[in-house]
Amino acid sequence: MNADRVSVATTGDYGTGISVNEYGSSARLGSGSTVSIDGRLSYGVYIDGLNGTSANAPAWFTAAGLHISTQGYWADGLNIQNNSIIDLGLGSSSSISTTGDNAAGIWSVGDCYMNLLFYYSSEMNNS
DSSP states (O other): OOOOEEEEEESSTOOOOEEEESSEEEEEEEESSSEESSSSOOOEEEEEESSSOOOGGGEEEESOOOOOEEETOOOEEEEOTEEEEEOOTOOEEEEEEEEEOOOOOOSSEEOOHHHHSEEEEEOOOOO
């Protein structure tokens, strides 16, 4: 997938804004894209290279000036699994904002390359 200035919004539990799965899969967003997530156990961007043939290279996600906002219990901004790479570009001024208990801006077991990333996380008080 190749796109520029994409706007993605999901509402509801278990949602995913952008998902890149399997070896050899890729998504390339140009600049100025936004992902907004509102729901429990959701992801702004989820990427994995867990299945397929390693000869096809890892799953790959690139973007510049990407802005991710999540709200909800365990609503992660980026969830990066094995055999995957996220590249948010040089000088891209990307940002991740999370609000909710256990919501991680970046949860990674894969490789992640970033420059000029702004991150804000706020836990909600459930009492």
